[in-house]
Amino acid sequence: MSDECIRLEFKVDSENFASAGSASEAVKTQLKLLGINSHDVRRVAIAMYEGEINMVIHAKGGTAVVEIYQNRVDITLADRGPGIADIDLAMKEGYSTAPDNIRELGFGAGMGLPNMKKNTDEMRIVSNPGVGTTIYMKVNLT
Amino acid sequence: MPFEKRFVTLDADKCKGCITCMKRCPTEAIRVRGGKAKILYERCIACGECIRACSYHAKKAVYDKMEIIDGYKYKVALPPPALYGQFNNLNDINYVLEGLLSIGFDDIYETSRGAELISEATRNFIADGKANRKPIIGTTCPAIVDLILLKFHDLKDNMLTLLTPVDVAAKLAREKAVADTGLRPEEIGVFFISSCPAKVYSLKSAFGVKAPLVDGVLSVNEIYFKLINEMPKIQNPRELSKAGVTGLSWAVSGGEAAGIFGNVSFAVDGLENVINILKDIEDDKVHHTDYIELNACSGGCVGGVLNIENPYIAKAKIGVLKKYAPVSKNNIEQTGKSREFFCQEKDFEVSQAFKLDDDRVKAMTKLKQIGGIYRQLAHLDCGICGAPSCKAFSEDVVLRGQSIEACVKFRLPELGGGKER
Numbered sequence: 204m205s206d207e208c209i210r211l212e213f214k215v216d217s218e219n220f221a222s223a224g225s226a227s228e229a230v231k232t233q234l235k236l237l238g239i240n241s242h243d244v245r246r247v248a249i250a251m252y253e254g255e256i257n258m259v260i261h262a263k264g265g266t267a268v269v270e271i272y273q274n275r276v277d278i279t280l281a282d283r284g285p286g287i288a289d290i291d292l293a294m295k296e297g298y299s300t301a302p303d304n305i306r307e308l309g310f311g312a313g314m315g316l317p318n319m320k321k322n323t324d325e326m327r328i329v330s331n332p333g334v335g336t337t338i339y340m341k342v343n344l345t
Numbered sequence: 346m347p348f349e350k351r352f353v354t355l356d357a358d359k360c361k362g363c364i365t366c367m368k369r370c371p372t373e374a375i376r377v378r379g380g381k382a383k384i385l386y387e388r389c390i391a392c393g394e395c396i397r398a399c400s401y402h403a404k405k406a407v408y409d410k411m412e413i414i415d416g417y418k419y420k421v422a423l424p425p426p427a428l429y430g431q432f433n434n435l436n437d438i439n440y441v442l443e444g445l446l447s448i449g450f451d452d453i454y455e456t457s458r459g460a461e462l463i464s465e466a467t468r469n470f471i472a473d474g475k476a477n478r479k480p481i482i483g484t485t486c487p488a489i490v491d492l493i494l495l496k497f498h499d500l501k502d503n504m505l506t507l508l509t510p511v512d513v514a515a516k517l518a519r520e521k522a523v524a525d526t527g528l529r530p531e532e533i534g535v536f537f538i539s540s541c542p543a544k545v546y547s548l549k550s551a552f553g554v555k556a557p558l559v560d561g562v563l564s565v566n567e568i569y570f571k572l573i574n575e576m577p578k579i580q581n582p583r584e585l586s587k588a589g590v591t592g593l594s595w596a597v598s599g600g601e602a603a604g605i606f607g608n609v610s611f612a613v614d615g616l617e618n619v620i621n622i623l624k625d626i627e628d629d630k631v632h633h634t635d636y637i638e639l640n641a642c643s644g645g646c647v648g649g650v651l652n653i654e655n656p657y658i659a660k661a662k663i664g665v666l667k668k669y670a671p672v673s674k675n676n677i678e679q680t681g682k683s684r685e686f687f688c689q690e691k692d693f694e695v696s697q698a699f700k701l702d703d704d705r706v707k708a709m710t711k712l713k714q715i716g717g718i719y720r721q722l723a724h725l726d727c728g729i730c731g732a733p734s735c736k737a738f739s740e741d742v743v744l745r746g747q748s749i750e751a752c753v754k755f756r757l758p759e760l761g762g763g764k765e766r
Contacts, residue, residue, distance in 0.1 A: 207710075235496070236701050237705060238702075317499075
């Protein structure tokens, strides 16, 4: 029974900056219905939202797959963007490759990946320059 | 929730069973069953949106009738600043206050005085670093308090833990009445005059306090009709008003936030806007802000459904009254009260009304079933089934025994219904 999960799949659209966050919003709604502790809901929502924004800024969108298990949430964010050349550097707070026009909107402060790391229990990045990036995240539920 | 909150009711004879109120309800608390709008009270935040929306006046707010004051030896009215915005050509608040004394009250205590004290207490709260988490969310609008406790559990830590202006006014009014009359506190009746059903609900169910601080909650519209008969008879009213611009401003969206003075604050009004900002705070998107004022009604308290005047006209009228008033006439030192006097007596409690099941595995099973039902529906959010959205209908099928065949898709073959007939 504990292997049973609720699987949700989203296409993260890059067309509209304002619509970024719709996948995290949908997941948040589902977690609330399950009565998940609000602190855990917040962690999942923030990690996903940052991931969605990253896909919109850097990769013209991608896909998000969320699996809700009894005791954890697995999130897989995959894109076919430019990839991350130096993952360690990208994980540094304040490091950003976002273009100026994005920064003017208040994004691209170099906090996305660190925030995702901070709000998850496990995070793994697989990236190939020119091919794309896949980020696996796990949030344990209390 | 403390008890069943039936502060909005239905006049079934007037209800046509249309879907207007159901579609406007911000918490999806209404269903149309058997041709009548039914409220799921555990989800109702008493905001009054359905009352505002209903063209047939079938939705009613619950409040106390004026006769309730007769049960007390000494009667004190707590008029809110929104009341002053209801009258034409009013240039002096004292006419309204004298009017209240003419219609049966022995004394008045303006809630704007409580507001000025709470503005100061909030500034102290921020300066003392008492906030659990920023931005601090104001808790004066009870519909918003209930909304957060129902749907935004994570934001409980952001909520201001001070009393509301009405609470403070009620406490001080009763103390003053005891001192003035020598009567026992229970012989004194303290009555708020409300612009909305939410305030009736919060005061009667003692939000943030151990027991109700008022003995009754009257409505602005009823008091208004009594006042307009008396006010023209008043000549040279006494100087009864003891509140300034800060207190008066609380009637209108932005007034509460303005009372925070030097700190970074802003105000949001109208439920749709409020829900959007709550989502943003939840997602950690609101930075560099100390305080946010939230109002369920567009325009603030002047927009409440128990008022008479158009909210924007009322706002303009209050603007006129503010013109010659000083910034503030009340301060905490003058009351001789400690800072604790202005603090909540008990914590808010979140509501689990939306939780599918206490057992997580069972909740997951239900969520899957809901998803399964949803996929079979018309996805028109038409409301024909009696639920406000296809998502809500899916929940009704799984949780409330509704038949999936109530969906329009199963009734109209041209929508490609799954049923062969």
